[in-house]
Amino acid sequence: MMAYNKAVPLSVSMDSESIKKRIKELGANEVGIGDVSVGIAPEFSHMPRAIALAIKHPHLPEQENPTYPYIHFSLTIDRRLLEIQRVITGVIRRQGWRALPIPPDSCRHDSTFIARLFKLFPHKTAATCAGLGWVGKSGLLISKRFGPLLSWATILTNAPLQVEAKPVRQSFCGCCRRCVEACPAGAIEDKNWRYVSSYRTIINVERCVGELQKNKERYGVYACGICMLVCPQGRNWKMHGSTDYV
Numbered sequence: 001m002m003a004y005n006k007a008v009p010l011s012v013s014m015d016s017e018s019i020k021k022r023i024k025e026l027g028a029n030e031v032g033i034g035d036v037s038v039g040i041a042p043e044f045s046h047m048p049r050a051i052a053l054a055i056k057h058p059h060l061p062e063q064e065n066p067t068y069p070y071i072h073f074s075l076t077i078d079r080r081l082l083e084i085q086r087v088i089t090g091v092i093r094r095q096g097w098r099a100l101p102i103p104p105d106s107c108r109h110d111s112t113f114i115a116r117l118f119k120l121f122p123h124k125t126a127a128t129c130a131g132l133g134w135v136g137k138s139g140l141l142i143s144k145r146f147g148p149l150l151s152w153a154t155i156l157t158n159a160p161l162q163v164e165a166k167p168v169r170q171s172f173c174g175c176c177r178r179c180v181e182a183c184p185a186g187a188i189e190d191k192n193w194r195y196v197s198s199y200r201t202i203i204n205v206e207r208c209v210g211e212l213q214k215n216k217e218r219y220g221v222y223a224c225g226i227c228m229l230v231c232p233q234g235r236n237w238k239m240h241g242s243t244d245y246v
Helices: 016-025 067-094 114-120 123-129 178-182 205-219 226-230 232-240
Strands: 030-035 049-056 099-102 133-135 141-143 150-157
Touching: 016 030, 016 049, 016 067, 030 123, 049 067, 049 123, 067 099, 067 150, 123 133, 123 141, 123 150, 141 150, 178 226, 226 232
Parallel strands: none
Antiparallel strands: 030 049, 049 150, 099 150, 133 141
16 A cells, blocks of 8 residues: 555664754755654554644735635645655655655545545644644644644654654643634634544534635635634744744
8 A cells, every 4th residue: 555665675773853854955844753653543553653844834914804815825835745745755765664645634635545544644643743733722733833824744654763752742722712713613612632542623623614615615725724814823923933832
């Protein structure tokens, strides 16, 4: 199922810092490596390491309807993430290890067999295990540096990469309700996330999907972005730079 050349001798180790450096050289703003062996779907259990990578979104000026421009730049960023995944996956496979790129959420429409497995692995799992952030009340991954203003991708692998020592296991949203009050669908239920061994949704998925479908009819793209744009963690980054939460 996975591309894997058994004729290639396995390298005894891989330089994790070099991999992360290369990913940033290719344009990623965030990158980390996490141990995702606990709770991972059985289909991926043979690849217990996850490389989480993300590209930050550009600043958008305040406007009456921010959804359409958000969709435009998000798709452009996702194409860049796919290219980074292609390069890094090649690096890992050439050293004899398995590597499976889990594409950005907007690119999971492939109908092939392997693409049907993508929905079994959320990028949030990789990012939190890599210590890069937490899951906000909106269900978005909130980066320690950039808030929710990022698009994410993941590479699963069995390569012997060094994982981050401090995964994130709880929310730092506290009593903030910005996204709860701004959601046009009323889908955000004001719940603080905490890590459990299996993924659990903390939003009303049916309401969220309904809003996404409306945007599909309006703009031709199944996406939103209001909760992302109102989050104060993202605004704090724009105003003051990164903040260390954990």
